Amino acid sequence: MARKVEICGVDTSTLPIYKNEEMRQYFSAFQNGDSDAREKLVYGNLRLVLSVIQRFSHRNENPDDLFQVGCIGLLKSIDNFDLGQNVRFSTYAVPMIIGEIRRHLRDNNPIRVSRSLRDTAYKSLQAKEALLAETSKEPSIEDVAKRTGIPVEDIVFALDAIQDPVSLFEPVYQDGGDAVFVMDQIKDNRVSDEKWIEDLSIKNGMDELDERERLILQNRFFNGKTQMEVAEEIGISQAQVSRLEKGAIRQLNKFFY
Incomplete structure (x- = not known):
């Protein structure tokens, strides 16, 4: 008996598993106007x-x-699969599903990259x-710059720009005990959280003052x-x-209050 696993409201134990020949039969029926065959193809490939x-x-x-975005992919x-190509449907579908999800993530990324x-x-x-395929070794940034004709600085800046943002509370290590988070590796113990918040509050408050008030406080207390x-x-x-x-x-x- 199949073990029930529910993901995104879908009970995977109820999903059918089609053999390659069955898939081809359903595709042939769908492409000849059978809408029920399309529904079977969708339901039978949700595992993908x-x-x-x-x-x-x-x-x-x-x-x-x-x-939901993956289902769009x-x-x-399904609608664009060509039976005439000698390729399994999963081989064709997975890159399209991944592409649809990546497009969604890119369009909804809070950090916009030009x-x-x-x-x-x-x-x-x-x-x-x-270069890696040609030399079988990891190329340097200089090697990439030489191949592309793009300045090293521009390459470094562009590669940094497309990196996914990481939460300060992202766990980076856990071995049965308390997790080690990103913030544990980058925080400065010389400055407490309270001091950091205080400095930020002062900065935000100073930005709200007019120029003369800022000048007075700057001269008096700094x-x-x-x-x-x-x-x-x-x-x-x-x-x-x-x-x-x-x-x-x-x-x-x-x-502060």
């Missing part, structure tokens, strides 16, 4: 979609969303693969000047400096 979305599990994307591959940067990155990756010295510098009375300083501090306090 489920297997593909497992490759993207590290992206922390909603698996239901990826499954499956439908496209087309020119993507083109540079993909040309560099293609050149890297070609440059160590007296109210009288600040007054002489900006051409107002010491009483005005005191009043503006108190008002600016009250404004800053809003960012």
